Amino acid sequence: MKKFFIPLYIGTILFFVACSSDDNIIPDIEEPQEEQAAATAEDYPTQYFMWQVMNTFYFWQGDVANLADNKFSGPNDPDFIDFLASGSDPSDFFYNSLCNNHVNSVGEESAIDRFSGAVADYRDLLNSLQGISSSNGVEFNLYLANDLSSVYGVVTYIMPDSDASDKDIERGDVFTGVNGQALNINNYIDLLFGEDTSYTLNMAEFDNNNIVNNGNEVTLTKVENFSENPILINKIIEQNGLKIGYLMYNSFLAAYDDQLNEVFGTFKSENIDELILDFRYNPGGRVSSAIQIASSIYGAHTDEVFIRPRFNDKLQEQFGTPDNFTDTTFDSNTPINVLGLSRVYVITSDNTASASELVINGLEPYIDVVQIGGTTVGKNEFSNTFVDDPEGAFIYNAERESQINPDNLWGLQPLLGRNENADGFSDYTDGLVPDYLLDEDIENLGILGDENEPLLALTLSVISGETAKRSLSQPYPANYLTNSKMFRPTKDNMFMDGLLKNFN
Known part of the structure; x- marks a missing residue:
């Protein structure tokens, strides 16, 4: 491995200081000219930052020729300088030169990387991650x-x-x-x-x-x-002598973890019999929030594996430590409220992605997860936020805000790996298929949280055992394109808190 790559066993980056070289131009005798310093990697700070992050952290680093460790001899390699200089548009440079067949470059049919992202101002990423x-x-x-x-x-x-x-x-x-x-x-x-x-x-x-x-x-x-509160609806539905908790949760946001814990506290105090998680519009978010929800449902079994992250070959040995279930919230260390259920019902759609899918897949080895609605997106990769802070290993850390290069505010959210559950399963790139399939009918969406809303009504009928008696109408033949949440900086990314915790 070339020496100018990010060391894997320390939390800082060592830079080689680029040296200048003389031009082979004979100066005019009458008017001597100053020698021109050769271009260095530092002359292309955004592209250099992007390359270093992707060379070390990107899940498909080994599959991208431009990221190969033996592609360039060092930061002063003329070929490396020319490569960086070719990226006059940082966005195009990221998607076309550093990513593995990104959807922005090759289209949906041929894409391998559908979710890595780059934005001109990292603060937009941070805000989006907080809702x-x-x-x-x-x-x-x-x-x-x-x-x-x-x-x-x-x-x-x-x-x-x-x-x-x-x-x-x-x-x-x-x-x-x-x-x-x-x-x-x-x-x-x-x-x-x-x-x-x-x-x-x-x-x-x-x-x-x-x-x-x-x-x-x-x-x-x-x-x-x-600021959107992701807890859109939480209520208790009483049906046939059962108390059924219903939670519509639309994004995994750390700022609302304590409020989310209070919702589960209410469910616990009311001694609910069943729980419905409505993730139909949830594109994902922070992994620690997903672990919290799963732990509140199943139990605070801190000795049992919830997920195992799979990084690239450079990082797997150091950072591939499993994340277990938790007994506290991630930020405030508040003891979580645990329901200890043996079954959960999850409403999904083609907008359900990332951390939402992680909850479903992570719970599967332990309890009965009954999925109702539409097939999910199939985003099984996780990411993290990177900024131009080489001494902080480029990983965003709020305590190092002042150390970020003020002349390069670009932020990256590349895919770092895949999460598998305790059984080793992570292969759901085509989405998680529901046990009871019912797409939303855009002519009859119903009122969210109302017991007659079609998807909730179907879920309640599954709980009561009366599904066979339901007459399901054929949905309006809609050709889905996209949704409004896909135009936020984080889109449907799964933010991996654990890497930040382990790397520093």
Whole structure:
């Protein structure tokens, strides 16, 4: 291995200071010129930072030729300098030159890496990981119309206390345009996720399997630094003499771990018989929060494995220590409330990813996990946030904020590895398939948390044993495209707290 790579058994990075060399240009006799210093890796700080992180931490480091340890002789290798200089656009450099067939480069069909990310300002990543963003409070799915060009949106839920919460818009509403422009495959990103903080949705409705504009408009304004509470609904449903806890949890965010623990405390004090976790709109988040939820369900068995991380060959021996179930919250060390259940019901969809899937897979070896709804995304890899702080091993640490290079604020969220459960299973890249399949019907979404809402109603019928008596209607034939959460910096990443804990 070349000497300028990040050492694997210490928590700091050793840099080689690039040396300058003389140009072979004969100066003019009458007007002597100063010697020009040769370019060094330090002249391309963003690309150099990206390469060092990916060369050490990236899960597929061994499969990317540009990241090979013998590709360059050192940071002063002219070929290495030329390589860094070729990345005039850091984003393109990251996705095209450092990632393993990233979806942004090769498309969905040929992609191996679907989830690694780079953003120009690491603070956007941090805010997103805490549920903080610029938001008007409307979450929605987007679909392709029958012509495979036009796009329409369907509201999935409204965040409480947001700009949208007191506007005339609700779950199930349909929109086809923004500011009078019809949405299509070429403009929907700019219109819905561009820099405009305010826009007007042009509303529509279903009419005999057609979507027609109804002339209504809703003007929405994004609020900076809006914080979404991921605990959207928690309640107890009584049915046939059973107490059933219901929790709709929409993101694994550390800032709400203590509040989440209080919800489980209520379930415990009410002595619930069954538990329903509604993850249908949960794209993932922090692994420690997933461990907390799983431990509250199964038990504080700190001697039993919840997950085993699989890193690249450089890191596996040092950092592949299993994460067990926990008896406290990660940040506040508050004792967790434990239900000790032998079964849990989980509602999923094609928006369910990452840490949500981790809870399902991690609990499978220990209790009966009954999955209801749609097949999940299939994101079994985890990531971490990296910044240009070489002495901190590039791993973001709030205590070292002042040490981050102020001239390079780029943040990386590359995939670092895969998590397998106690049985060694991690192969669910095609998604986790439900035991009871039912996709949401966008013509009949129902009211979240209501016992008649289709997915919750099906789950309750499974619990009561009356599933066979249910008559399930055929959902509207929708061609799913994406959803609003995929345009946040963290998208559906699984943030691995453990690496930060073990590396420093």
